[in-house]
Amino acid sequence: MISFNIRSAGYVVGKNVLKNLSGEIEDHTTTMIIGRSGGGKTTLILALTGILTNLLEGWVDGEIILKQLDPLDPEDFKSIPKIVGAVLQDPDKQISMPTPWDEISFVLENLGYPPEEIDRRVSQMLREAGLEHKAFHEIEKLSGGEKRRVTYAASVAHDPEIIILDEPTASVDPWGIKTLRDFVRRYRGEKTIIVIEHKPDYFIDYVDKIIRIENGMIKEVYKPSERDYLEKKFSEYDQDLSCVSKTVSNNKILETKDLVIGYDKPILKDISIELYEKEIIVITGANGSGKTTLMKTLIGWLKPFDGEIKIYGRSMRKRKDLLKTFFYISQQPDYMFLSNTVENELRSGRGLSEDLFNMFPWKNILKENPYKISFGQRRWLSILLGLVYQRKILVIDEPSAGLDPDLYKDLVRFLMSLVDKYNISLIISTHDPRIIRDLAHRVYHIDHVKNKIMEIDKEKILKMMYEAAMS
Template sequence: MNTLTSKTPFLASEGVSVQFFDRDTPVLREMNVEIAKNEAVLLLGPSGSGKSTLLQVLSGIIPRSIEAWFKGTVIRPERVGVMFQDPDAQFCMLTVEDEIAFSLENRLVPRAQMRGIIEQVMRDVRLEVPLTTPIRELSGGLKQRLALACLLALEPEVLFVDEPTAQLDPLNTQLVIEDLRRLKGQKTLVMIEHKLDGVVEWVDRVLLFNATGQLVAQGNPREILRDHAQMIREYGIWQPKLWPVTWDEMLATVKHPLADRLEHQLAVQANSIGATLASDGKLLEQTQSDPHVSKAPILEVREASLRYKNGHVVWQGLNVSVQPGEWVAILGPNGAGKSTFLKLVGGLIEPTKGQVQVKGKTLSRYRTPELYDTVGFVFQNPEHQFIADTVFEEVAFGGKVAGWAQERIEQESVQLLTDFRLLDLRDKNPFTLSQGQKRRLSVAGMLLKRQEVLLLDEPTFGQDAATTAELLQRMQERNEAGTTILMATHDVELVAEYATRVLVIGEGKLLYDGRPHALFQQPDLLQRASLTAPLAYEYQLRRREQAAKDQGGHDSAKHEEPALVGRNSSEQKEGDLRV
C-alpha cells in the first residue's frame, strides 16, 4: 500500500521515515500503514526492526517527546494511550487511587465522580487491592494491570501496547493478555508482543517487519505465519509454540509431527538427569548423582531472611548451597523476591538475618573489587548498569579496571561485540540503543572478565528468538567452561532445556529445590508458584489424562495419579522439596 485511501483513515502513517541523530541510517523507511477503527493489529519483527519506533510515531511520542529526524504524515484520533514494557516508567503518583485519579484529572472529571470510575476500571482489569496501596508494593503483574486501568480511565480511542508481558510470570501474562483481548472490538489495539500464544488467535492483522525497518507483509495471522515462515525463521522471530494446532487435534492424531517433537524433548531432558521414560512418558527411574557435587560450594546462603523497613517480609529461612559449574534457574511469581535474592548473593543488599558466603568467605569480608572479580551481575533493567558513553567502552570497562593491556582489551571487546551483533554500534551511546540491543550489551559487558559466578536477572526478556539463542549459546559456553550461573527468569522452556537445577521462591520461602524435570511434573506446585509447565510436559499430562479416560474414566484417572510426582498429594511438603 503506497498511499492512503481517499477517505480519511482512522489511524495511519504515510511516507514516514525516522532517523535518530546518532545513527547513520533510518530506523523506519517510507512507512505506509493504515489501521481501521476497533481493529487489533500485531507488529512483528526481529529486535531492532523499528516496531517500537512505529508505535511511538503513531502514538505521537515521536517527534513530540523523543527527538529524531522525522518525515511523513501521521493521522491519529485525539485520545490515545500507551502501555509500556516497564509500568514504573509511566507512574507519577504514590498510591493506586491517586494514579488512576491523575488520568481522570486530565479528562477534567469532577472529583465527586472519580471514586465510582476508579472502582469500575479496577474491576475491569481485576485489580483487587485497596485504593490506598502504595504502588511500590505492587508486584509486576499488578503494576501492569494498574497501568492498564489508568489508560482505560483516559477513555482512549487507540491503545498502543509495547511488550506488556515481557517481565511477567506465566499467570500474570495470561491475565494481562485476557484483559487486552476483552478490549477487542471496543478499542483500536496496536500491539508489540513476543509471546505469540494467546495473541495470534484473536488479533485481526499482523504487520511483518524486516531487520532494516521496512514493512514486508501484512495480513491475517495464519497467512503471515504460513506464507512467510522461512523469512520469520531467518530473522529469528518468535513463533507460536502450539497455534494453529489444537490440543484436541494433536491428541487425536497418530504421530502428529508436533507431538513427536515434544516427546523427543521429554526424552532428551529425562536422559540429561539419568532418568528413563516409559512409552507413556512416565518417569521410570532417576539417578540421584550430580556431576557438580563438590566438597566446597562456591556459594552458600544460610538461614537468610529479608524484611523491609515497612515490615514486609520478602522471604525467610532460605538455605541454598550452590556447587561450582551449576546452572541454577530461579523461578516464582512476580513479587516473590527472585531479583532480590540475586541482589543478596551479589552483595548489593544485606539480609535482615543470616549470611551469604562466596567461596567460603562471608560477603561482608570482601572488598568490593575483590568480590566483583569473582561475581558478575546482569541487571533486569540494562540501563541500571551502563556507566560508559559508548558501546565499546561499556564492554571494555571491566578490562580497563583490571589493568589489562590495551591490545587485549581491544581484541576481546571487539570479539564480544561481534558475537552479540553490536560491532556496528561500537561508538554509539548505550542509552540510544533499542531494548534488545541494550540487553545484549548488558550481557556482553559482564562476560568480558570471565568471573566464576554469573548472576543474570531476566537476561532474555523482550528478546527475539535469534537474540535469545545467541545469549543462551554464550552462557552455555561459559557454563561448560566452569562458570556457575544463577538466573532469574519466567521462561520455563529455557529452564527445561538449559538449567541443571531450579529454585522456586514463593509464599515467602523456598518452595522447591531440585531438578527441572521433576518440578514440571508437579502441577499443584506450579500453580502455587504462578508457573506453567513447558509445552512438552503439558502434552505429557494431557496425554495421560486422555489415556485415563480411554481406560475407564475416573477410576483409571485416579490409578494414573502417582505418575505425576506430587500432584494432588497430601504428602507433599510445603517447605523445600529436594529431588
C-alpha cells in the first residue's frame, strides 16, 4: 500500500507546490491522477518516490509510506528503484545511455542482474515495445514517441511491484497507445499502477480510482460506481471546437517537388506537398515514420537527397534562405530557453513582448526558472517564443503534448489567433486526433509501410487513428 500525508512540499523552501494532501493507494489497484497543467500532479509522484527530496533538493513536510519503506529517508530511498518503475513526463531527461539496448541494460545492471538474465529481459522488453529493430540505433535519431517507448521498456524491465506512468501517451502514435492500453490491462490487478494522464478516455475503462489535483491539493476522488458521472465529465475531451479558419489565401507559399529525405540514407521519397498563406496543414504517421525528419528538411537543418523546395515559386537551394521563411518549434520545449526566468524569456520578444505577456496564461510563475515549470507550461512558452523570429511559416512538433483538456482548448484558439493576427501559416506534426479535427485545413499522412506521404481525408485519418488506439 502507498499512504501519504503531505502537509506541504515544493522545490524551494517557502514556495508550496503541494499542500494538505492525504490518501491511500491500495495494492494491486490502478489509479489515474488528473488535473490542470502545473497543478502538482508530477510533483506528487516525485514526492511519493522520494525523488523530490533525495535527488532534486526539494522538501516535503509530511509522512509517506511506500510498501513499508519511507522514501523520504535516504537509506530507504536506496531500495525504491527495486520496487518502482517510472516513466517520467520528459523522455529526454530520463534517458542517459546511447542506445535502447544500453538504456534497458543499464537499469538491470544497477540492480545487480546477471548478464544472461539482462540479455533475456532486454530482448523481451524491446520486443514488447516494438523497438527490437532499433535496439542499437542512436537515441538522438529516434522519434519522440520511440524515446517514450524506450523509457517504458527500461522502467518495467525489472518487473517492479509499482508502475508509474506520467503522461504516457504524449507524442505516442495510436499503435503505441494501443500497446500502452494493453500493458495496463495486462497488469491491472497484479501490480499497483499509477497513471497521470490528460487524455483520460484512453484508460478510464481500466482504473479503480481517479484523483483530481488542482492547485496542489486533492479536489475530488472518483470511484468506479460513479462511472456514468465520469463519462459525462470527460465527454468534453471529444468536444468539437470547430476553429478551422475559412480565410486561407490563394497564394501558395510552399511547394515541394519529388523531395527525398533522410539521415544516412533515404527514408521517404517523392514528397510533394503544398501550403498556402494562413493555412494550417497537419502531418501524421507512426513514430519513426519520418515526420520530424521532413520538418527538419523543410527548415534547412537537413539537406534533401533529391527534389526541391519552393517558396513563393522560387527554388530554395541555400539553408539560409529556408531559415528566413521557417521557424521550427521542437517537441522538446527546453531547447527554446535561454534565460533564467519565464519573464526574461518573454521579454526577448522585443517589439512583441507585450503580446507575449498577454498570451501567457500563468502570470504567477513569471519569476520561475522556465526549466522548472510544468511540461505543459513549458510547451506553451516555447510556442510563444517561436513568434519572436517573425517567420512566415511556423513548424510545430506535437504542440498539444502535456496540455490538460482546458488548456488544449485554449491552445487551439491561441494557434488560430496567431494565424489571423500575424498572417502566418502552420505546419503541425502530431498524433493527437483533436488537432486534426479542430485545426487542420488539410492532412498529409506518412504510410510507414510504403514509405510514402499522401494527402488524406480528415474523417478517414481520424477513424483510422481511433480504431488503431482503441482496438
